[in-house]
Amino acid sequence: LTVAPKNLPTTLVSADVAANYLTKIYPLTFGQKPNLRSVYLHNNKLTDAGLPDHMFNGSDGVGILIMSSNFLKYVPKNLPKELFRLHLKNNKLEKIPKGAFDNLSSLRELYLHNNYITNDGIDNETFWKLSSLEYLDLSSNNLTQIPRGLPRNIILLHLEKNAIKSIPGMTKLKEIFLSNNKLKLNSVYPGAWKKLANLQLLDLSGNQLSYVPSDLPESLEYIYLQNNQISVIPEDAFESTPNIKGIFLRDNRLTTSRVKETAFAKLKFLQVLDMGAYSESSSTSKREDDISGYNLENDSEQATQNDK
Structure with missing residues (x-):
């Protein structure tokens, strides 16, 4: 027709x-x-x-x-x-x-x-x-x-x-998907995340973040930060998110010396932690100080990530 x-x-x-x-x-x-x-x-x-x-x-x-x-x-x-x-x-x-x-x-x-x-x-x-x-x-x-x-x-x-490139103060949300943009930490409005009192899922993968965002809401259950430029996980990185169940940090720039041993210790509900090692495109070998020891991923968890 x-x-x-x-x-x-x-x-x-x-x-x-x-x-x-x-x-x-x-x-x-x-x-x-x-x-x-x-x-x-x-x-x-x-x-x-x-x-x-x-x-x-x-x-x-x-x-x-x-x-x-x-x-x-x-x-x-x-x-x-x-x-x-x-x-x-x-x-x-x-x-x-x-x-x-x-x-x-x-x-x-x-x-x-x-x-x-x-x-x-x-x-x-x-x-x-x-x-x-x-x-x-x-x-x-x-x-x-x-x-x-x-x-x-x-x-x-x-x-x-x-x-x-920037995030102002926002309205009430449960899930927000911001992957593959051009976000940096200094372009996020101060307190923007904290105001989202019902937020359960935050996808910031594929951006230009160098740190885990601060002041995340207590309601957050899943955060996707893979493929950024994060190089350090301080002790209080997830202090504001005691209910978090899934943290995805694959393909960043993390090393053992810059991940605090107690960073995840208080997360009593954590089920999935993906910290697969960052790999340079010019090399297939792992660095001596990579974080592969932290990687808790299995096949079912990878499927969960892909289907989100």
Whole structure:
């Protein structure tokens, strides 16, 4: 299919026209369908010009809209008010027009990864009115800062593979993914982590950190710090995280002499400690003072790390 049907029956509950060659949607393709609840349009060739301004007029009950892997540069206009899951990943989005999400108070999951969104393309109110939002994926975009004005109910935030260099004070989260950015310790707002009283998982792997972040929240259970530039673990590195269960420090610059023997002694709930030795690309041999003796990894723990 290259063009969607012009008129579908008003009794329609679910429509799946994914993986076609659609370039055009008509107003009554999905409009005036009071029973419509889910629409799947991913893996097509849709552009902004191929979408009517009121694509869901009279179909306010749509809760799931999947439009990933198309050629959209803007968020579609006039989205259904009852929408709770919106997929727009793998498009050409560069900015989000002001007010694009203002009427989506029921939206809980928003997938915007693998686009070209910049901080200039969003403002402090872009996400603020999404009062029900719990899951936001902005990974693999062109952000240099964590967006401001995030709604307070967000539990899980994905920001991997951007160019984020600084972290301001943030909202309440349970899981935040910041791997493969450009973070350094001096670019983190003082007390930023401590304020996240419900944070359970923090992924800072693949950055430019030279130390374990200080003032981590007591609620933290898993911290991913692999592939940084950490060279020392002081005695009090994890003093503020007595409930931590998993610490991942593989591929840093740690040596036995710079890891305090008591650094992990008080962590009564620790289950996984990965301190695999740093290896230079030019050599496959281990250094005499590596920390391989600390490595507690086994196959199941590696699987846990890979599946996080």
